[in-house]
Amino acid sequence: MSIGVTTPETSSSNSCNRCCLCTTTCTNHITKNNKNNKKKKKNNKNNSRGHSMSSVCDAAKKCIKIAMEANVVMGQMERPAEMCLEVQHDIEVAMEKELNELVIATAAAKQEKMETDLKDFQAEFARFLEHRPHVDWGEIEKLPNGATCQMVLKTIPSKHLANPPQLESYGTLRERPLPTNVAALLQKLVVVKLNGALGSHMGFQAPHCLLSVRDEHTFLDLVVEQIEHLNVTYGCDIPLVLMNSYLTNEETQKTLPKYGHGNVRIKTFLQSRFPRINKETLLPVSTPDLILNGADAECWHLPGHGDFYASFARSGLLQQFQSEGRQVMFVSNMDNLGANVDLHLLQHMLTPPERCAPCHFIMEVTDRTRADVEGGTLIHYEGKLRLLEMAQVPYEHVDDFKSVSNFPFFNTNNLWISLAACERLRRTNSINMEIIANQRTLSNGLNCLQLERAIGAAMKCFDNALGVTVPRSRFLPVKKTSDLLLVRSNLYACRAGALHLNDQREFQIIPLIKLGDEFTQVKDLQARFANIPDLLELDHLTVSGNVAFGKDVVLKGTVIIIANHGHEIVIPSGSILENKIISGNLTVMDH
Template identity: 30%
Template sequence: MEALSAAQQKMRTAGVSECGINVFSSYFADLQHGATGLIPESTIDPMPPAPRLAEKNFSPAVQAEALGKTAFLKLNGGLGTSMGMDKAKSLIPVRTGESFLRLICRQIRSAREQSGKLLPIIFMDSFRTQRDTLAALDKNMEIPGIPLSFLQGREPKLRRDNLYPVIWEENPELEWCPPGHGDIYTALSNNSLLEDLLSRGFRYLMTSNADNLGAYPSGEIAAWFAESGVSYAAEVCRRTPSDRKGGHLALRRSDKQLILRDTGQTPPADMQYFTDEKRHPYFHTNNLWFNIEALRDLLQKTAGLLRLPLIRNQKTVDPCNKDSVPVYQLECAMGAIVEKFADAKALIVERERFLPVKTTNDLFVLRSDAYKFTEEGRVLLQIPTAPIADLDPQYFCFIHDFTERTRHLPSLREVEKITVKGDYTFTGMEKLRGRVEIGNA
């Protein structure tokens, strides 16, 4: 208990809310008792049949009405440390100087025009991203009485050897981590956002990752969600070989409840099933739809302590130094809330709804002529299947090195996969087709 007390005291000294401390303490107890958060294949069945958005047909008036009752929340706590960044990943230029942040704002302006309503855009930031985000945001996006941004919590990283909060004098900020995007529910319990939205006539909330430009405000999905009458829905896409590591929905055998299983919750012996796109043919996009009143009632009933499944992430205190102290980061997934709603549904959407940028490989493809960017901030694939990029991480992993070597992009419209080995700088004159390997080792 001394390790937990030390962590709790550290959090109180840093001003973490009591709700946040209670949630952390709950996960700490799970960890201490050997919980891993693993969901064996033997305890689940594949997701049952779900409706397809393509099968629906809503009039423009119905779409506009539903869209006008929807608020949009973006998860914006990521720094992009895997790409060598120390600022919000949403500030990365995607095309002609336009960042994720600016393109998101374009999408919201377009939705405002379609609905005729002043729709809210809200960012959940971490303690590392909020200042840069607010400085870059167009203040015209703000709606009186509804914040542009609110802070998610933070928690101490725990030493793997004794579970005490790690001490890292070289950079004390690295002693802390965000508690995963599932912390959105703790953060919402600590503020009045849901009540503020309800008082202004909004009934639905759509949440998504800021680095997924495919998650634009959709009148079609808003209309489907309004018609469904359910408390919660998750967008899912058909899996391809490149999506085998993405989390998926499944039916828990013990109570027939829809649940989420992520990669980190899959026993190593069951990964063959997790990655089998025939057994689990749809992956979870993290584009989520809520009935605001139902979410508010759930958070009030539980005082924000939802006890979602633990994700025990094994890291090092300095993510850029693999020889630094091994730590645990205790997290939960936002989409795991699916198991708290008996009427939860999945909606099958097209792949255009899922365009995340997790690495410079993803950014390379997104910046290419394989995609078209519209005036509304939409991103449209111009070829039947998106190409796959595999760039040498030694020379392309970090955003600075990547930018230096990709100032002149080649056409990828006829490329199935491009692999680059060694130190190579693109000229833009390359003629590429099919499966391509470039070497300059």
């Protein structure tokens, strides 16, 4: 593998520019040190690639160290601040050398994929060195709570009115009647599920999509059932596309044959895999020896959903679906059980209202709650709607970002994207997303960085991008066992693969459930609940300590159960708990 590294422009002066955070002038450090570095490499080959910077001079190392230490923000990292071009060039050359060696060490059957992934990584790494993810806080224009398209237009400076951003309510979209030929709409749709994650955060060591959600049906079962229902009902052919990762692809592929006799065409493609980089050296953690010995599992990571655009285009599916006459793709997270195909949103993408320009990108947003304060929000910035993630927020404004009153909307990651616009932007290399470097600590204590991008961050690249405020019901993620307890309960009814809040629940607000460490894993949930309690009238449940539930328990109002350390609480079968606090030790035996 070989990717050219651009040589920085030479300065007419006798010394290069001073790195802004480094007190040492990098005086001609490349010309003076390159020869010495080459000699050192020949005589003393570095046995721990990715853990040192033998190919970067001491002045560069000092600059990087100082810059890195100055840019730690809430667990994320910025690029080394304002490094000079010579230092940046040295780092890129060193990185290219290390990546080439990783490709060479890879088994022949996997080399092509490895080379493709590392080319993508190297391009993103160069952007990481060049650009900061932070926004200029003073230039942000907040979107008012309850805003509609017309309200937003009034808040935008006149200099931006030539290309105004839009925010619309889902209720307004529903006011438009649907066409009589719904099948014609659906025939232009592709459904994409982001299927890169394992369920390991709940102790499920398999793809998250294979976790049982309702009546032994998995996430993937429910998605297939939803699309099959639409295909059968309307006589159409909506394809389902899964973006798998190196973590989920093998097990997911083994499962797909069971859907072979259904009325759903399933396609898959593989997203990239990026190397983690040493925080101190900015070189890969992985080494050829680790690859050859199969000991490099911790050295790699998923580059975030922003990898979708490049990987989807590279798979050939983008071109294939366009040749079939498909125009819109609905992209969402696999674990969001509220992300169902919506005909009104699809209609708005395909046939905009009179006097409205065609929309090429819709981001579904919903009312932000205290549980969502660290997630992405929607802002108006530099004349366009765009996604703002917490990692882009300057440290001194983190509390402002977390304020629900300041930023009332939350990104659900339900996205509607024009295939033609996606193809056009890809062809002109015009899709750009902010790079966020998240810090991680490996099991050996090594601090490293992983470069990630959010798929919604490309919103600013699309013409006439639109934010639609949708009901909270379209955001139903299952990331913790408390979420799993909710969706398995009688709070929800399942119809044609889609979950709907039970009509018998008096209030449409979802109960707040907090489960202690004893309930973290799926096996814990199953062991401590003989069956799922009746939660139809529950408002708030907190459970902590060694607590177990018998069969057919009913929970109403606010219920708090806390077992003291060393004690046990067993809720008897058939118990009805309404507005109760139970603590200490309780065991009821059958007589």
